[in-house]
Amino acid sequence: MNAKRTDFLATVVINLIVATVVGILVFLLAYILISGLPHVSWSFLTGTTDAFSGAGGIGVQLFNSFYLLVLTMLISVPISLGAGIYLAEYAKDNWRTSLIRSAIEVLSSLPSVVVGLFGFLLFVVKFKIGFSVISGAIALTFFNLPLLTRNIEESLSAVSRSQREAGLSLGLSKWKTEIGIILPVALPGIVTGIVLSAGRVFGEAAALIYTAGQSAPVTNFGDWNPMDPASPLNPFRPAETLAVHIWKVNTEGLANNAAQLSAAASAVLIIAVLLFNLGARLLGNFLYRRVTASK
Amino acid sequence: MLKQYSFEETAVQTFDEKTSLAMKTENLQVFYGANHAMHDADLAFPKNQITALIGASGSGKSTYLRSLNRMNDGIATVTGKIWYHNVDINEPTVNIYEIRRHIGMVFQRPNPFAKSIRENIVYALRANGLKNKAELEERVEKSLRGAALWDEVKDSLDKSALSLSGGQQQRLCIARSIAMEPDVLLLDEPCSALDPISTVKVEETLLELQKKYSIIIVTHNMQQAARVSSQCAFFHLGHVMEYTPTGTMFSNPQIPVTQDYIAGSFG
Ligand SMILES: Nc1ncnc2c1ncn2[C@@H]1O[C@H](COP(=O)(O)OP(=O)(O)O)[C@@H](O)[C@H]1O
Numbered sequence: 342m343n344a345k346r347t348d349f350l351a352t353v354v355i356n357l358i359v360a361t362v363v364g365i366l367v368f369l370l371a372y373i374l375i376s377g378l379p380h381v382s383w384s385f386l387t388g389t390t391d392a393f394s395g396a397g398g399i400g401v402q403l404f405n406s407f408y409l410l411v412l413t414m415l416i417s418v419p420i421s422l423g424a425g426i427y428l429a430e431y432a433k434d435n436w437r438t439s440l441i442r443s444a445i446e447v448l449s450s451l452p453s454v455v456v457g458l459f460g461f462l463l464f465v466v467k468f469k470i471g472f473s474v475i476s477g478a479i480a481l482t483f484f485n486l487p488l489l490t491r492n493i494e495e496s497l498s499a500v501s502r503s504q505r506e507a508g509l510s511l512g513l514s515k516w517k518t519e520i521g522i523i524l525p526v527a528l529p530g531i532v533t534g535i536v537l538s539a540g541r542v543f544g545e546a547a548a549l550i551y552t553a554g555q556s557a558p559v560t561n562f563g564d565w566n567p568m569d570p571a572s573p574l575n576p577f578r579p580a581e582t583l584a585v586h587i588w589k590v591n592t593e594g595l596a597n598n599a600a601q602l603s604a605a606a607s608a609v610l611i612i613a614v615l616l617f618n619l620g621a622r623l624l625g626n627f628l629y630r631r632v633t634a635s636k
Numbered sequence: 637m638l639k640q641y642s643f644e645e646t647a648v649q650t651f652d653e654k655t656s657l658a659m660k661t662e663n664l665q666v667f668y669g670a671n672h673a674m675h676d677a678d679l680a681f682p683k684n685q686i687t688a689l690i691g692a693s694g695s696g697k698s699t700y701l702r703s704l705n706r707m708n709d710g711i712a713t714v715t716g717k718i719w720y721h722n723v724d725i726n727e728p729t730v731n732i733y734e735i736r737r738h739i740g741m742v743f744q745r746p747n748p749f750a751k752s753i754r755e756n757i758v759y760a761l762r763a764n765g766l767k768n769k770a771e772l773e774e775r776v777e778k779s780l781r782g783a784a785l786w787d788e789v790k791d792s793l794d795k796s797a798l799s800l801s802g803g804q805q806q807r808l809c810i811a812r813s814i815a816m817e818p819d820v821l822l823l824d825e826p827c828s829a830l831d832p833i834s835t836v837k838v839e840e841t842l843l844e845l846q847k848k849y850s851i852i853i854v855t856h857n858m859q860q861a862a863r864v865s866s867q868c869a870f871f872h873l874g875h876v877m878e879y880t881p882t883g884t885m886f887s888n889p890q891i892p893v894t895q896d897y898i899a900g901s902f903g
């Protein structure tokens with residue numbers, strides 16, 4: 342076979358593979374949206390759920406999902422940023438570093454249901470926090486940290502060595518170089534990583550069933566004091582998320598329109614994730630342009 | 637096969653008391669793990685002159701140069717003495733960040749920060765505590781003029797440095813270094829990634845800059861060494877073989893290895 346033919350064949354095969362992947366994605370999205378969207382209404386989006394049958398709106402669950410996401414990110418982004426910077430810039434190539442790396446690898450391969458059960462035993466039972474937003478957020482942090490850390494480390498390491506040398510040769514400390522010069526360049530990659538992990542967190546159910554709980558007590562959306570038991574911001578209240586709700590409606594829902602309910606909730610979940618991706622991507626590009634002064 | 641030359645037969649000049657020196661190394665040795673990349677380099681660099689380091693690729697020029705501002709810290713083991721203002725800056729107790737502000741460096745590949753042209757110059761100044769806006773602006777103009785870049789960029793200081801041409805980027809890197817007001821400027825093959833016209837501009841810049849700075853430049857381009865430098869050190873396989881005034885080096889090399897290298901009949 343000559344080079345030209347090989348090239349042609351490879352191109353065809355690669356295009357077919359790409360088309361398959363895109364096709365599956367489009368099919369999935371279209372299927373979920375078409376079967377779910379007709380049942381989505383304003384009252385569905387904002388209404389409350391009947392605690393017994395699972396019928397009714399998903400307002401509280403939608404809020405819970407976002408709140409849990411924000412809380413998880415508030416905890417896990419700073420930690421993984423620190424860990425990522427440490428691994429990319431400070432860690433020496435020795436047994437301790439490889440131990441840390443293996444630990445991260447193991448943590449990232451733990452099934453999320455195991456992480457959830459661990460969170461249940463430790464926070465809910467042992468520390469007596471109960472099913473709560475904070476228990477869920479910590480469980481999700483465990484599940485989020487390894488991927489985020491690795492992503493941040495890789496984004497930082499991908500920035501050319503010559504940028505580091507430039508910083509150091511001007512008498513900047515390692516830390517200043519990393520924060521002021523390397524991080525801005527790595528930012529779009531980091532933001533993309535955060536977005537991807539946010540999508541996973543948003544859609545996660547298994548780790549939350551036994552930590553954030555399966556009930557969404559009606560909360561008072563007029564009360565934003567996180568200390569009040571009825572406040573939506575109270576981190577110690579149980580908080581069923583949208584993904585958990587979908588799982589619950591499907592497994593133990595007693596409503597006669599359970600299939601429609603879960604289809605509609607799935608469509609909302611998908612749209613939220615898509616919007617979130619898009620928004621954060623725009624934000625990443627905007628930040629990049631701001632810090633690098635590029636057009 | 638490379639021809640064998642004796643490492644014993646060297647011709648390294650020294651300077652008398654009257655010459656004021658910018659820097660000097662004694663018995664400088666560099667090891668990359670077990671690889672002994674630099675042997676016993678004893679070189680002195682006169683103030684306000686350009687010294688060129690020449691030699692084949694892999695002869696240890698960059699290794700030597702990077703030792704001078706401690707850029708080899710964490711990469712290689714450097715032993716021996718590096719005298720700068722009567723201080724041995726190879727001592728572990730020396731503040732390397734402070735040293736690097738006095739001994740600037742420009743690299744082979746232009747490496748401007750992914751920031752605006754202005755920010756490239758002021759970032760490190762600000763990090764070192766210079767906050768006065770007017771003073772920062774003044775440094776921007778002064779250093780860009782010093783690097784012969786001002787006229788080309790004065791209207792686009794807020795544009796990304798990455799939008800400049802390679803030659804402009806390299807002059808920006810020079811400007812960024814001299815904005816720190818160092819007294820020694822180390823350049824590692826600063827023109828190897830540039831076209832001939834940009835090269836000429838950088839060379840003119842260097843000739844102008846030697847009035848204020850002491851310059852040590854690595855180059856594999858012998859014409860360049862001949863054009864810009866006052867003295868020239870020839871490196872061979874990790875040894876300094878000859879260090880003489882540039883005129884002598886090119887018209888009357890002292891030892892066989894330099895003669896062969898200059899004549900282009902090496903190995
Ligand atoms: N970062 C490094 N790690 C290990 N060995 C290196 C490194 N940099 C250079 N060397 C080795 O040191 C020797 C001299 O290299 P270098 O100083 O880059 O030469 P030159 O600049 O004259 O081309 C070479 O044998 C090279 O392989």
Ligand SMILES: [Mg+2]
Binds near residue numbers: 699
């Ligand atoms: Mg080199």
